[in-house]
Ligand SMILES: Nc1nc2c(ncn2[C@@H]2O[C@H](COP(=O)(O)OP(=O)(O)OP(=O)(O)O)[C@@H](O)[C@H]2O)c(=O)[nH]1
């Protein structure tokens with residue numbers, strides 16, 4: 028135990044080398060590592076550089092080699108060492124990634140052949156859907172809902188462009204699922220939405236042109252200043268990237284996600300998914316194994332319960348629609 032826990036930055040460097048060369052010497056394993064590391068939140072990832080907010084300071088960091096190949100994504104809570112001043116041309120090191128409370132995944136597509144985690148630790152998914160121009164895409168909303176329920180995020184429908192069309196029809200479609208919604212137009216203040224976002228970590232998703240950027244800009248005027256040099260990576264302008272960006276907002280975070288087209292729903296087990304609908308799950312407990320819960324399942328307990336009026340027909344129809352939306356082309360551009 029000659030090399031005790033210095034915790035200083037220099038010793039940490041040595042520590043990495045010792046591990047790399049020496050294999051599994053017990054003294055290396057037992058020494059508390061990086062005990063002086065400071066907590067931060069990853070706000071953007073760009074070409075191997077992690078932008079983190081550490082005590083209100085935007086810090087650029089690299090990943091310590093000891094972390095290996097594991098991914099670090101926006102929303103990750105990490106521990107950092109090194110230069111945390113945030114001054115230009117300084118580089119800190121991420122030495123730990125804390126356990127994630129949630130992960131939102133993106134499927135492989137033609138721009139990226141690997142399924143990836145895109146956002147960690149969100150607790151709410153704000154699904155932005157225009158009421159017109161472009162026409163609402165319920166199928167996209169359905170797929171977002173499935174992804175949200177699967178990832179354990181509370182869904183929130185943001186219906187934009189209410190100056191162009193009324194929300195009634197869409198609202199009716201999502202009523203049976205009990206999805207909360209906010210109707211937004213250029214003339215009204217988005218106070219209801221602010222209240223729902225405050226103190227939470229909300230990931231914004233929406234297809235192109237629905238007004239997502241407009242909305243985020245309205246919610247966080249002066250975004251550029253608030254996040255320092257992170258401004259160039261909001262997905263707009265010259266540094267358009269496929270990575271998400273987290274912006275501080277009223278005690279919580281808004282995570283904007285350019286480039287999210289789909290969520291890899293094929294892996295979702297109907298069993299797990301139905302568990303999110305307790306009333307229906309109770310009934311579905313009597314279904315045969317592997318039941319799809321669709322209308323054409325002869326032995327589906329849900330079908331029987333419907334006939335006896337023990338379940339809400341609109342709600343079952345919604346659930347069946349969501350289950351069905353897992354299938355089909357995952358890369359379909361909504
Ligand atoms: N009429 C109307 N137009 C809006 C509203 N919100 C946004 N727009 C317009 O819709 C267009 C698209 O808005 P953006 O905010 O760029 O949409 P986006 O979802 O960020 O789209 P991408 O940047 O392609 O991802 C712009 O021309 C906006 O001015 C609204 O509430 N009403």
Ligand SMILES: [Zn+2]
Nearest residue numbers: 314318320327
């Ligand atoms: Zn069934």
